[in-house]
Amino acid sequence: MYITCAVEVPMTTLQQVELVCPVCESRFKSQEVVSTNAFGGRRTDLHERAAGTQPLPYRVYMCSECGYSAIPGDFGRLEIDEQVKERVIEIIKPRLGQSEPVTASEKYEFAAKILEWSGHGAEFIANRYLRAAWSCVEEGDVEAERYFRLKVIAKLGEALGTFDGVERNQRAMYTYLVGELWRRVGDNRLAAEWFNRVESEVLDPSGEKWLKFARQQRDCPREWLS
Numbered sequence: 079m080y081i082t083c084a085v086e087v088p089m090t091t092l093q094q095v096e097l098v099c100p101v102c103e104s105r106f107k108s109q110e111v112v113s114t115n116a117f118g119g120r121r122t123d124l125h126e127r128a129a130g131t132q133p134l135p136y137r138v139y140m141c142s143e144c145g146y147s148a149i150p151g152d153f154g155r156l157e158i159d160e161q162v163k164e165r166v167i168e169i170i171k172p173r174l175g176q177s178e179p180v181t182a183s184e185k186y187e188f189a190a191k192i193l194e195w196s197g198h199g200a201e202f203i204a205n206r207y208l209r210a211a212w213s214c215v216e217e218g219d220v221e222a223e224r225y226f227r228l229k230v231i232a233k234l235g236e237a238l239g240t241f242d243g244v245e246r247n248q249r250a251m252y253t254y255l256v257g258e259l260w261r262r263v264g265d266n267r268l269a270a271e272w273f274n275r276v277e278s279e280v281l282d283p284s285g286e287k288w289l290k291f292a293r294q295q296r297d298c299p300r301e302w303l304s
């Protein structure tokens with residue numbers, strides 16, 4: 079990875095990086111976030127907003143030749159076997175031939191699929207789909223936002239349903255989040271069910287805030303946590 083130049087944008091600093099695709103070995107340029115802020119607040123589905131330029135579209139890299147996508151911490155670090163490479167070429171690459179540019183939400187979806195094909199845990203896959211849903215909010219795509227929220231619910235349900243799918247001290251947060259995602263897709267009954275489960279997942283004082291948020295979102299929902 080080579081840093082070639084730095085560009086200042088309001089409140090979020092980006093710089094150009096050159097990357098090598100682990101699937102097709104093409105070299106391509108992308109922008110990475112050097113610094114940002116959370117002055118835009120945090121939505122109740124944990125979507126953090128910056129003042130000025132939003133960093134979310136720059137927190138996923140996509141190879142412009144084959145469509146291989148990953149978040150910066152994963153790019154070039156995760157092992158990609160031949161089968162996954164073939165799937166990227168067969169399933170993701172054709173999207174790049176279409177005239178509309180690939181959106182950030184699609185890039186996060188590609189990243190989620192690649193993790194899934196590579197056999198990674200449900201919690202990590204849920205995280206990429208959650209970023210896809212947040213991106214849809216920024217892109218104004220309500221239908222895709224709902225689709226990705228349901229994907230997160232399914233994956234988090236899977237992770238929470240296993241003994242060690244999630245760190246013990248994160249179970250309260252994820253249980254709250256599933257409730258909030260159900261609320262945001264319009265199923266208040268399932269939302270309340272998940273919010274009510276948070277209490278049994280609180281293990282220590284750090285988990286108590288999720289119980290407070292769960293009660294708030296069940297009884298008198300707000301858009302922003304802070």
Ligand SMILES: [Zn+2]
Binds near residue numbers: 100141142143145
């Ligand atoms: Zn590539």
